[in-house]
Amino acid sequence: MLGLIQTALTYIIPFLLVLTVVVTIHELGHYWAARACRVAIDQFSIGFGRRIFGWRDRQGVEWRVGWIPLGGYVRFSGDENAASVPDQNNLSAMRQKIEAEQGPGAADRFFHFKPVWQRAFITAAGPLANFVLAIIIFAFLLMSVGETVIPARVAAVQPGSPAAAAGFRVDDVVIEANGQKIDNFFDLQQIIAVRSNAPTQFLVDRGGQVVSLSATPERRVMPDRMGGEQKIGVLGISSPADAGQRTVRRYGPLEAVGAGAERTWRVLSTTVYYLGRIVTGRESADQLGGPLRIAQASGQVAQSGAQGAPDATTMLLGSAVALLGLTAVLSVGIGFMNLLPVPVLDGGHLLFYAYEAVARRPLAAKVQAAGYRVGLALLLGLMLFATWNDLQQLRVFKFLGGLIS
Template identity: 70%
Template sequence: MLGFAQGALTYIIPFLLVLTLVVTVHELGHFLAARAFGVAVDRFSIGFGRSIAKWTDRAGVQWRIGWAPLGGYVRFAGDANAASVPDGDDLEALRREIVAREGVGAEKRYYHFKPIWQRAVIAAAGPLANFVLAIVLFALLLTAFGKVIYPARVDGVVPGSPAERAGFHVGDVVVRADGRRIDSFLDLRQVVFLRAGAPTAFVVERDGRKLTLTATPQRQTVSDEMGGQARVGVLGIESRESLRDRQVRRYNPVQAVGGGVEMTWNILDTTVYYLGRLVSGQETADQLGGPLRIAQASGQAAKEGAAGAGDVGSMLLGAGVALLNLAAVLSVGIGFMNLLPVPVLDGGHLLFYAYEAVARRPLDARVQAAGYRVGLALLVGLMLFATWNDLQQLRVFKFLGDLLS
């Protein structure tokens, strides 16, 4: 029981730290954009549940820290409608209430009476803040530590594999794949995993020359670093990292920002590519992960970052660096997900604002409510599917079966 509790803490605490950072920055993006346009804000909360600390600033915003560190939220004044897009009747009733309470012109401070373009900027500011956070974290890590590079050298070619058919030779060094720079075998694997059945161009260095080889990864079941299994694309080459090949690419602050933008873009590009193949039926849902896999990835990142440290300080530094890197990756994912045109997400609000801009009136409240329910059902269904997928990928059911047999 003690071991189980220690294991749970190993995964839960890093997960909560990463999630709270990413979600709080997302909400801070909404908050800062709203304040820039003079929107009245009632509350900004870090965490949920009963507050363990709270205070009110000069602008009348209540800042609070909740006991449950599961993210945070910002609440605009007068924002009682769950979809945050009331229709014409709701707006008129809200206007009368505000004028009666605060006087003529006071409604201009409220979110729903701001111009459409300002509301759209405020809605988009959350996802944008996530992308900025990812770029900043990547840039900080690149500035402080550089990027460790192990050339993706081909040390072996599996007989009959796509790599052999494409003409890969032992000693080749893969430098680009599908147009993306390859700095390590891990970079190469991330490209290949999502391209099962898709002809892909690889640029290799061989005897001082650069050659372009085209190979089509084939789908196979492999074990991942988390102990789970997934059916992904495999090329059929082997690579063994050697310390003598280890290089560290150093970045000045300007180069680091460029590197952060490139890393953030690569994650976005990979996500869009995967979803496109998933919708078209060319890819499986094995890579869709939920909170369980995120929690496990957080714990695994912390443990791997702390591994080999000679003292407590080095251990904490290594774990912190690994978690910041994970937070950057997760921040890109949350930013992208919130831009999807699904009601209850920021992208859904932007969709409603687009309709309002064209029709010159807000969408009917009943339609908004129906969209809200459908969007919520979609999100809950996706979360349940991702959690079920996590349980299967992590072989939890097999573990329980073995335990009970």
């Protein structure tokens, strides 16, 4: 019993908190955009399933909390038929029915009868809200906590490493990597980690002279913070962190917002680049993680934030700060994933709206319905694959095999 409680406090609760914040902000993006376009809204739900509690506001929107805390949704009036009335004939029949029941002009408040640009705006507002959330969180952390800065100076070069072959020397200061300005060893590590077996250009300051070097990080299997393994690129250089060369940099409000936007873009571009390497076969697909690994990461991040705290208050504060950072990164991932051109995701809807804008009519109902089924199958398949990777990474099968034997 104590073990179950400890597991819930360590992994499940942090995971649900992070997921609930990210999904709620995503749905609020859809909600506020719909309100701005005067779309009739029936319901806003945090969680799925039977309602635990809720209320109805003055606009008639039912706000509710479901008992399954694994997401949420906003339901526009008429959404219950959204998959079956996407073409012109069914929309005409739907308009006639609505106006017969609610009076002339009533259909104009329904999502399906808004101009295509408004529907696209409402759809894109969810992922956009995720990116805005990430910027706000990063900016808040940079103002309040600051960032640890370790000079991008080479403290040591491993013999026989890609860095040694490329000509890196001790005391070289890396000022640019793969076209990106570098002023922190952490940033350099992130670039190297996702560029295994990819030739990369570096600019280093060597005694006041700028020297250009080309190196190819090699892929190595390294332990991660979650107790599993990860395949990342390694150059073979050490940072001066062990010598105590680190400072804390804090930002002012405007500077923090700019830096938050830059970090959000960096996370997004790195995600796109890494997924591109997986699709093209240059990176192993077993690195894709799913909900189990996110839950484990949430627990580990919360623990690392609380580590070394002198009292319970400081421990909770440290965990909260660490989880905020994870929330920002996950929010970028959720925003990007929803923009993929897969039916049932926001990106798939935007694809259909783009066709409608060009052809001046909605895509045929049969085609959209088939697209939704294919998209759902792809999404479920990806989730199953990612969950399988989670089980492999967490060594669940080895554990079960040990129990059986």
